[in-house]
Each structure stands twice: as C-alpha cells, then as structure tokens.
Amino acid sequence: xxxxxxxxxxxxxxxxxxxxxxxxxxxxxxxxxxxxxxxxxxxxxxxxxxxxxxxxxxxxxxxxxxxxxxxxxxxxxxxxxxxxxxxxxxxxxxxxxxxxxxxxxxxxxxxxxxxxxxxxxxxxxxxxxxxxxxxxxxxxxxxxxxxxxxxxxxxxxxxxxxxxxxxxxxxxxxxxxxxxxxxxxxxxxxxxxxxxxxxxxxxxxxxxxxxxxxxxxxxxxxxxxxxxxxxx
Amino acid sequence: xxxxxxxxxxxxxxxxxxxxxxxxxxxxxxxxxxxxxxxxxxxxxxxxxxxxxxxxxxxxxxxxxxxxxxxxxxxxxxxxxxxxxxxxxxxxxxxxxxxxxxxxxxxxxxxxxxxxxxxxxxxxxxxxxxxxxxxxxxxxxxxxxxxxxxxxxxxxxxxxxxxxxxxxxxxxxxxxxxxxxxxxxxxxxxxxxxxxxxxxxxxxxxxxxxxxxxxxxxxxxxxx
Numbered sequence: 001x002x003x004x005x006x007x008x009x010x011x012x013x014x015x016x017x018x019x020x021x022x023x024x025x026x027x028x029x030x031x032x033x034x035x036x037x038x039x040x041x042x043x044x045x046x047x048x049x050x051x052x053x054x055x056x057x058x059x060x061x062x063x064x065x066x067x068x069x070x071x072x073x074x075x076x077x078x079x080x081x082x083x084x085x086x087x088x089x090x091x092x093x094x095x096x097x098x099x100x101x102x103x104x105x106x107x108x109x110x111x112x113x114x115x116x117x118x119x120x121x122x123x124x125x126x127x128x129x130x131x132x133x134x135x136x137x138x139x140x141x142x143x144x145x146x147x148x149x150x151x152x153x154x155x156x157x158x159x160x161x162x163x164x165x166x167x168x169x170x171x172x173x174x175x176x177x178x179x180x181x182x183x184x185x186x187x188x189x190x191x192x193x194x195x196x197x198x199x200x201x202x203x204x205x206x207x208x209x210x211x212x213x214x215x216x217x218x219x220x221x222x223x224x225x226x227x228x229x230x231x232x
Numbered sequence: 233x234x235x236x237x238x239x240x241x242x243x244x245x246x247x248x249x250x251x252x253x254x255x256x257x258x259x260x261x262x263x264x265x266x267x268x269x270x271x272x273x274x275x276x277x278x279x280x281x282x283x284x285x286x287x288x289x290x291x292x293x294x295x296x297x298x299x300x301x302x303x304x305x306x307x308x309x310x311x312x313x314x315x316x317x318x319x320x321x322x323x324x325x326x327x328x329x330x331x332x333x334x335x336x337x338x339x340x341x342x343x344x345x346x347x348x349x350x351x352x353x354x355x356x357x358x359x360x361x362x363x364x365x366x367x368x369x370x371x372x373x374x375x376x377x378x379x380x381x382x383x384x385x386x387x388x389x390x391x392x393x394x395x396x397x398x399x400x401x402x403x404x405x406x407x408x409x410x411x412x413x414x415x416x417x418x419x420x421x422x423x424x425x426x427x428x429x430x431x432x433x434x435x436x437x438x439x440x441x442x443x444x445x446x447x448x449x450x451x452x453x454x455x456x
Contacts, residue, residue: 043354046354046358047357047358048354048357048358077357078354078357078358079357079358079359079360079361079362080360081358082360083358084358084359085354085355085358087351087354087355091349091351091352091354091355093352093355093356093370094374095373095374104356104359104361104369105359105360105361107360144359145358145359148359148360
C-alpha cells in the first residue's frame with residue numbers, strides 16, 4: 001500500500017488542516033488530541049470531503065487532485081474509491097439486520113466466509129442491530145467495510161467506549177484483519193497503546209499540522225503505556 | 233346519517249386524499265432540499281412554503297381564486313388549452329386543500345430528513361452506493377415514519393379545510409360541499425342535529441388521522 005497525501009489543505013474551524021506525507025505500512029496510525037483534524041483527514045481520504053487544495057493518490061491512482069482553491073481538478077466520488085470507512089461508533093444501518101448491513105456493499109453473492117470467520121460474525125448474521133453489544137457492533141461495522149472488498153480500510157477510534165477486556169478482543173480481531181485478510185489500514189486513535197499494538201508507522205497531528213511522521217518504533221517511547229518521543 | 237351526508241363525507245375523503253397525492257412528491261422533495269442542500273433563495277422558498285400556515289385562509293383562497301380564475305395566469309391556460317375549470321369545481325376544493333396542507337408536509341418532511349444521520353449516508357457512499365441508492369435504501373426508509381406522520385397530519389388538515397375552499401370552490405351542494413362547509417351551512421340554517429352528525433363524522437376521521445400521525449411522529453426519527 002502506498003498512500004500519498006501531498007499539499008493537502010482543508011480549512012476547518014479554527015485552523016486549516018495541512019498534511020504532507022506518504023504512508024506505506026500495512027497498518028499506519030494517525031494520532032493526536034481530540035479536535036486535531038484526524039477524522040477530517042480520514043473523510044478527505046474516503047472522498048467524503050473535498051480539500052481546498054491537495055493530491056491524494058492510492059497505489060499510483062489519483063483520487064483527488066485539486067490545485068490552489070480552484071473548483072476544477074480530479075475528485076473521485078467516495079462510491080468509486082473502494083476505500084472502507086468505519087466511523088467512530090460504527091454507524092450501522094439501524095433498519096437492516098446484521099446480514100443486511102454486511103451485504104450492503106456487495107454487488108452479488110453472500111457475505112465472504114473469511115470475513116465472517118475472522119470477525120466471528122456467524123452467530124450474529126440474523127440479529128437486528130439493536131440486539132448487538134458495543135463490541136459486536138464494532139465487529140459488524142468492520143465486517144461491513146471488509147465485505148465490500150476495500151483496498152484500504154479507514155478506522156476512526158474503533159475501540160473508543162469499550163472496556164478493557166472488550167478492547168483486547170476487538171484489537172485481536174483487527175490484528176487478524178491485518179495479518180490474515182491482508183487489508184491495509186489507517187488507524188485513527190488518541191491512545192498510543194492501541195497504535196503501538198497495531199501500527200508500524202505513525203503520523204502525529206496537532207491543530208491540523210503534522211508534528212511527527214515515521215516508524216512507530218522510532219516515535220514511541222515504551223513506558224508503562226507509551227509516550228511520544230519529542231524532538232530535542 | 234342520510235345519503236346526502238354520506239356523499240359529503242365520501243367527497244371530502246376523496247378530495248383530501250387527492251390533495252395529499254398531489255402535494256406528496258413536491259412536498260417531500262422540498263423537505264429533502266431544505267434539510268440536505270444549500271441553495272440560493274432557500275430561505276425565501278422556505279418562507280413562501282410556510283405562508284399558508286400564517287395567512288388568514290380566506291386570503292390564501294383569494295390569491296388562489298385570482299390565480300385559477302378563467303382569466304388568471306394559471307386558470308386561463310388550463311381553461312383554453314385543456315378545457316379545465318378549477319374555480320367553483322371539485323378541482324378548486326383539491327387545490328385549496330393541497331395549498332393549505334403543503335406547509336405541514338414540507339415541515340414534517342424537513343424534520344424527518346434532518347433526523348437521519350448524514351454519517352449513515354456517507355458510509356453508504358463509501359460502500360459503493362450512488363446518490364439514488366443512498367436515498368432509496370438509507371434516507372427514505374429511515375425518514376419513513378416521520379414522512380408518514382407528516383402525510384397524515386397534512387391529510388387531517390385537508391379534511392378540515394374551510395376558509396380557502398369556500399373562496400375557491402364555493403359551497404355548491406353535491407359538487408363542492410365538504411364536511412367543513414356542510415357543518416357551517418347546517419349551523420347557519422339552525423339544523424343542529426345534522427350539524428352534530430357531520431361533526432361527529434369529522435371528529436372520527438380527523439381523530440384517526442391525527443392520532444396515527446402523532447403516534448408515528450413520536451416513534452419518529454431514525455432509531456439509534
């Protein structure tokens with residue numbers, strides 16, 4: 001996977017998100033405090049937001065290319081990008097069953113067996129969304145994005161609001177997605193322990209600016225938990 | 233109830249239903265545009281669509297009379313090209329009911345669409361859905377109860393419409409007399425028994441429509 005983010009400029013309140021980075025790891029983390037612009041960056045990559053300027057390319061294919069505040073340029077709509085997006089609370093379709101959610105992005109056929117197996121969804125398929133626990137909802141949301149066959153997965157705080165044991169279980173499922181299904185992922189979180197457990201590359205954003213970018217091993221200091229290594 | 237009264241009830245139900253059918257597509261579309269899109273003149277259109285709610289109904293009726301009269305800007309072409317008369321016919325009743333009920337439908341539709349999380353629509357787009365599919369499979373189903381509730385409130389309002397109807401369609405027995413007009417007429421003539429019977433019919437129909445509308449609206453927005 002090679003995701004180029006070049007000259008990205010997206011005006012937000014009260015700052016402008018500006019990003020310049022090329023992400024290449026199987027799992028890359030995007031970290032930063034709340035309101036730093038992490039979710040906006042994911043939405044921009046997914047094609048749900050149009051930047052004022054900038055270029056987004058995935059494995060050589062240009063998805064967005066807008067120069068200097070002109071309305072013209074390339075902007076591939078979200079539906080053609082084949083990028084899976086899992087928002088913070090999963091955003092499951094409440095009027096559809098688990099199976100209905102999982103099949104939404106499929107052109108034909110059934111839910112892929114590998115997705116059902118890796119995420120342990122077999123027993124949930126015929127349930128309604130309201131009958132699911134928090135952890136089950138995250139797994140179904142993940143499964144729905146994976147079932148559509150994405151070439152990149154965007155995960156926005158997939159463990160937020162889950163307690164310790166449940167976090168570990170969902171984290172285990174995410175590792176299996178990375179290793180067994182081989183779908184590259186961008187993982188947004190403000191929790192460095194989660195990022196350290198999953199990602200080998202790290203992009204740190206504060207108030208819309210990239211303040212650190214590189215291998216996670218270089219940027220994270222193992223303590224009880226993890227901390228960011230600050231430039232001297 | 234006698235045969236005349238049954239005819240009045242049937243005529244009122246038919247014209248109100250027709251008025252609802254007439255405003256359903258534009259009312260729901262306008263509600264969606266107000267909830268989901270920014271466009272020039274949006275506030276002006278929103279205000280215009282709400283005007284019949286606050287204007288005296290007879291004033292709205294008078295505007296419609298001018299518009300749909302044989303020499304009016306809408307009535308003249310309808311009469312000359314299609315041979316259709318609106319004023320003092322059942323069509324006038326339908327037009328008056330439709331215009332007076334439209335604001336309720338637009339408002340309820342806007343609220344119903346605003347209650348659907350845009351994030352769900354966004355996720356559907358990332359799963360490959362185009363705008364029409366998003367509308368048909370996510371937005372409309374999740375707004376459906378609110379839309380249905382709004383439609384029932386609009387229908388109930390149409391059933392009881394009086395002021396605009398009497399100006400545009402008059403009160404011609406057997407041709408344009410609705411429940412509301414008939415009750416008014418019976419009271420004027422001192423026929424209290426007949427007025428009470430018609431009122432009871434109006435109460436039953438309106439109660440059923442409003443009650444169903446309220447129940448649906450209360451369960452309303454999309455479930456979490």
